[in-house]
Amino acid sequence: MKAAAFSYVKPRSLAETFDLLERHGEGARLLAGGQSLIAALNMRLDTPRMLIDLNGLRELSGIRVDRDTIAIGALTRHRVLELSDDVSRHLPLIHAAMPFVAHAAIRNRGTFGGSIAFADPAAELPACCIALDARFVIRSRAGDRRVAAREFFRGLYETDLRSGEVLAGGEFARSGDPYRYSFQELARRHGDYAIVGVATRARIAAGVLSDVRIAFCGMGPTPMLATAAAAALDGRACSRDVIAHAQASLARDLAPFDDLYQTAATRMHLARVLLGRALAQLTADHEC
Numbered sequence: 001m002k003a004a005a006f007s008y009v010k011p012r013s014l015a016e017t018f019d020l021l022e023r024h025g026e027g028a029r030l031l032a033g034g035q036s037l038i039a040a041l042n043m044r045l046d047t048p049r050m051l052i053d054l055n056g057l058r059e060l061s062g063i064r065v066d067r068d069t070i071a072i073g074a075l076t077r078h079r080v081l082e083l084s085d086d087v088s089r090h091l092p093l094i095h096a097a098m099p100f101v102a103h104a105a106i107r108n109r110g111t112f113g114g115s116i117a118f119a120d121p122a123a124e125l126p127a128c129c130i131a132l133d134a135r136f137v138i139r140s141r142a143g144d145r146r147v148a149a150r151e152f153f154r155g156l157y158e159t160d161l162r163s164g165e166v167l168a169g170g171e172f173a174r175s176g177d178p179y180r181y182s183f184q185e186l187a188r189r190h191g192d193y194a195i196v197g198v199a200t201r202a203r204i205a206a207g208v209l210s211d212v213r214i215a216f217c218g219m220g221p222t223p224m225l226a227t228a229a230a231a232a233l234d235g236r237a238c239s240r241d242v243i244a245h246a247q248a249s250l251a252r253d254l255a256p257f258d259d260l261y262q263t264a265a266t267r268m269h270l271a272r273v274l275l276g277r278a279l280a281q282l283t284a285d286h287e288c
C-alpha cells in the first residue's frame with residue numbers, strides 16, 4: 001500500500017515551523033526520523049495533507065551537559081544516544097535501554113523526540129524518562145513550557161502536546177548522589193517492541209533501598225510508574241520477602257491488556273519476573 005498524496009515542506013527555522021503549523025492546522029504532521037510516521041502513512045492509518053520535515057532544524061539536535069542538567073534535543077537520533085559517552089556517563093539507564101530500541105537501521109534514523117511524541121506504550125525511552133523523572137521542553141510561538149514526563153503521557157498514543165507545539169527535547173537532573181540503574185526487557189526477538197520492559201533506579205546504602213523509581217513499558221495504555229512497588233522497597237533492606245512484596249504490589253500499579261500474543265495475566269507474570277531481575281541487578285553486591 002502507498003501513502004495518500006500529501007505536500008512536503010522542510011522549514012529552516014522554528015519560527016517558520018510555527019507558521020506552517022498555524023496555516024495547516026490539523027492537516028499537518030511533523031516528520032522526524034519517519035520510522036513510525038511513514039509506516040502509518042503507507043498503511044493509510046493517517047492521511048495528513050502536509051508533512052513538515054523537522055530535519056533541517058539543527059537547534060533541536062544534540063546532547064548538552066550543564067552543571068545541573070543533561071538535555072537531549074528532540075531530533076537526536078537513537079544511534080547517537082546509544083554511542084554517546086555523555087549518555088553512558090550521566091544517563092546510564094538510557095545507555096542500557098538503547099540497544100533494546102528497535103534494530104540498528106531504525107536507530108540510525110529514529111529520534112528521541114519522535115519516540116516520546118509517538119508515545120507507543122511499549123517503547124523504552126518513555127519508560128526511562130519517567131523512571132528518571134525527566135521533564136520535556138515543549139516549544140510554540142508563545143514560548144517554552146516544561147512538563148514532567150509522568151504528566152506528559154495521557155493515554156494510548158496520546159500526549160500533552162497541543163496544536164501548534166513542537167517537542168524540543170528532554171531534560172534530566174544531574175544527580176550528585178550515586179544511583180543504581182537497571183533496564184530489563186522481554187521481546188519476541190531482540191530489537192522488537194517490548195512485550196514488557198522495566199526501567200528502575202534506586203539508591204542503596206548499607207543494603208537499604210531508597211528513592212526507588214520503577215517504570216514499565218508494555219503494561220498499560222501509557223508507560224506506567226509503579227508507585228506501590230516502589231513504596232514496598234523504599235527504606236527497606238533488600239530481602240526475598242521484600243522483593244516478593246514489591247512484586248505482589250504490581251497488581252495495584254499496572255493495567256495490562258490482552259492482545260493477539262499475550263494475555264494480561266501473562267504480562268503481569270512477566271512484569272514480576274522482570275522486576276525481580278532488575279532488583280537482583282541493582283543489589284548485585286548485597287546479600288538478599
Ligand SMILES: Cc1cc2nc3c(=O)[nH]c(=O)nc-3n(C[C@H](O)[C@H](O)[C@H](O)COP(=O)(O)OP(=O)(O)OC[C@H]3O[C@@H](n4cnc5c(N)ncnc54)[C@H](O)[C@@H]3O)c2cc1C
Nearest residue numbers: 030032033034035036037102110111114117123167192193
Ligand atoms: C520495525 C520497527 C521496530 C521498532 N521497534 C521499536 C522498539 O523496539 N522500541 C521503540 O521505542 N521504538 C521502536 N520503533 C519505533 C522507532 O523507535 C521510531 O524511531 C520512533 O517511534 C519514532 O521516532 P521517529 O523519529 O522515527 O518519529 P516519526 O516517525 O518521524 O514521528 C512519529 C510521531 O511523532 C511526531 N513527532 C516527531 N517528532 C516530533 C517533535 N519534535 N515534536 C512533536 N511531534 C513530533 C510525528 O508527528 C509523528 O506523529 C520501531 C520502528 C519500526 C519501524
